[in-house]
């Protein structure tokens with residue numbers, strides 16, 4: 001099972017239909033080093049700024065950031081998929097969110113279930129963004145991005 005940036009790239013390509021590595025001509029800013037303001041590409045402070053445009057597009061951290069994971073949820077919702085999130089923490093009642101709001105609680109073991117018609121795609125993980133990414137790949141693999 002892919003994790004980290006490899007998983008983020010797979011989600012970008014297979015779920016969102018974007019091409020990691022494709023040329024990006026986003027504006028270059030500064031954040032303890034050079035950083036693209038459009039994608040997640042970063043460089044060290046001593047990089048040659050003039051050589052950074054264009055650069056390979058880097059996807060947002062879908063599998064580790066709740067805001068980025070919600071882009072994946074929005075995309076699948078637009079394609080007709082609903083989402084049920086189940087979050088279980090020891091000692092606390094099971095929390096189930098049906099098509100949750102703009103934030104995701106990224107704590108405790110999480111089950112994410114995308115559903116469309118009679119089909120569903122689900123995955124569990126330690127955090128909501130990771131569960132969403134894994135379930136989204138399952139949904140995309142079922143033939144409906």
Ligand SMILES: [Zn+2]
Pocket residue numbers: 024025026036037038039040041055056057058
């Ligand atoms: Zn960029």
